[in-house]
Amino acid sequence: MNQVRIGVVGAGWMAKAHSTAFRNVPMLFGNEPAVPVLETIADIDPARAKAAAETLGFNRWTEDWRQLVADPAVDVVDIVTPNDAHAEIAIAAAKAGKHIYCEKPLALTAGEALRMTEAAEAAGVTTLVGFNYLKNPAQALAKEMIEAGELGDITQFRGTFDQDFMTDPTVPFSWRHDRSVAGSGALGDMASHTISLALELVGEMAEVCGLLATFVKQRSVATGGSGHTAKASADAAMRAVENDDLTQFLCRFNSGALGTIASSRIGTGRKLWVGYEIQGTKGALYFTQERMNELQFYRQGEPARERGYKTILTGPEHRWYAGFHPIAGIGLGYNDQKIIEARDLLVAVATGQKATPDFRFGYRVDRIVDAVLKSVDEHRWVTVDEIG
Numbered sequence: 001m002n003q004v005r006i007g008v009v010g011a012g013w014m015a016k017a018h019s020t021a022f023r024n025v026p027m028l029f030g031n032e033p034a035v036p037v038l039e040t041i042a043d044i045d046p047a048r049a050k051a052a053a054e055t056l057g058f059n060r061w062t063e064d065w066r067q068l069v070a071d072p073a074v075d076v077v078d079i080v081t082p083n084d085a086h087a088e089i090a091i092a093a094a095k096a097g098k099h100i101y102c103e104k105p106l107a108l109t110a111g112e113a114l115r116m117t118e119a120a121e122a123a124g125v126t127t128l129v130g131f132n133y134l135k136n137p138a139q140a141l142a143k144e145m146i147e148a149g150e151l152g153d154i155t156q157f158r159g160t161f162d163q164d165f166m167t168d169p170t171v172p173f174s175w176r177h178d179r180s181v182a183g184s185g186a187l188g189d190m191a192s193h194t195i196s197l198a199l200e201l202v203g204e205m206a207e208v209c210g211l212l213a214t215f216v217k218q219r220s221v222a223t224g225g226s227g228h229t230a231k232a233s234a235d236a237a238m239r240a241v242e243n244d245d246l247t248q249f250l251c252r253f254n255s256g257a258l259g260t261i262a263s264s265r266i267g268t269g270r271k272l273w274v275g276y277e278i279q280g281t282k283g284a285l286y287f288t289q290e291r292m293n294e295l296q297f298y299r300q301g302e303p304a305r306e307r308g309y310k311t312i313l314t315g316p317e318h319r320w321y322a323g324f325h326p327i328a329g330i331g332l333g334y335n336d337q338k339i340i341e342a343r344d345l346l347v348a349v350a351t352g353q354k355a356t357p358d359f360r361f362g363y364r365v366d367r368i369v370d371a372v373l374k375s376v377d378e379h380r381w382v383t384v385d386e387i388g
């Protein structure tokens with residue numbers, strides 16, 4: 001049996017999601033072409049690395065990611081650290097000939113993402129970026145329908161990513177508010193996923209014009225936890241928030257379609273409103289991750305008196321679904337998307353094929369993020385080609 005040995009860097013929330021995903025792949029999809037082995041996990045906080053190794057079932061742990069990258073018993077370096085560490089670890093992993101699974105956003109800047117992409121392509125290693133919302137049978141169906149021309153010519157993409165986890169001003173300052181660690185806020189952290197959906201379903205963007213805003217100007221400094229688990233005491237010092245709570249931008253696709261993307265981490269009332277409406281000359285699609293097992297489809301060609309959106313519940317006819325359930329409507333969850341992602345990576349590594357979305361796709365997303373930032377800084381439309 002072919003084994004693919006995984007080394008995870010970062011032992012927080014996404015380490016749990018990725019490790020759970022790898023463990024589940026053989027149970028859902030079988031042992032071929034490879035089974036994953038949770039070999040080792042690294043975290044700068046040794047207590048966190050040790051605890052994660054025990055809970056998640058890794059053979060070993062370390063506090064030094066360089067040791068993990070150099071380890072001959074590691075085939076895939078899986079990067080789930082905050083964003084500022086992605087580039088250094090990925091470039092070192094590529095140079096060591098390791099395959100790389102990296103969380104989104106790929107890097108802090110498009111330039112950094114390009115260096116990662118070029119290092120991985122030069123080394124000939126497989127790469128995959130964690131744009132897990134693409135790994136939904138509903139998105140596979142949407143793509144098939146668009147490619148088959150069922151929507152006609154696409155005229156409009158309206159995308160969202162709202163969550164209200166930071167509406168409460170007492171949520172502490174974490175790495176997600178620190179520009180040098182996270183990069184942008186709602187734009188890079190959240191809207192990058194919506195951009196991934198736009199690129200996958202509608203195609204390349206030509207130009208953008210954006211807005212950013214920060215409404216909660218300062219937050220209390222955390223004394224424990226990391227990211228979404230950060231905790232602060234009642235008398236904690238305050239620190240200025242360095243990136244955006246909210247972004248909105250207009251875009252024009254190469255095809256001529258127009259788009260808007262809006263994302264907020266203080267999106268009151270919305271828990272995971274990642275989605276879109278895509279309108280075309282013959283039909284339209286509507287999707288929200290809050291109802292991730294449903295795709296709404298409108299067909300212009302139906303008799304006028306019967307025309308209306310219909311709900312398609314995902315089932316075994318749609319890509320990936322049959323690995324989970326033999327009948328439609330049972331439904332998948334967030335972690336199932338990570339299982340599909342881990343499965344796609346294992347197949348690619350074991351068979352020497354390309355995984356998608358790869359680092360070059362992550363670079364394309366980061367170019368759009370940088371184009372929006374430049375547009376905000378310079379108060380003008382920016383073409384994506386202006387970003388190197």
Ligand SMILES: NC(=O)c1ccc[n+]([C@@H]2O[C@H](COP(=O)([O-])OP(=O)(O)OC[C@H]3O[C@@H](n4cnc5c(N)ncnc54)[C@H](O)[C@@H]3O)[C@@H](O)[C@H]2O)c1
Binds near residue numbers: 009011065079227
């Ligand atoms: N795809 C998604 O849906 C999704 C969801 C959440 C987070 N993410 C991404 O995953 C990544 C991690 O996010 P998270 O929420 O798991 O973070 P987290 O704060 O829960 O965990 C990060 C861990 O990395 C460790 N760490 C920091 N720097 C390190 C370094 N140089 N070497 C080793 N360990 C280091 C921290 O100690 C912490 O344990 C980020 O890039 C984030 O954008 C993606």
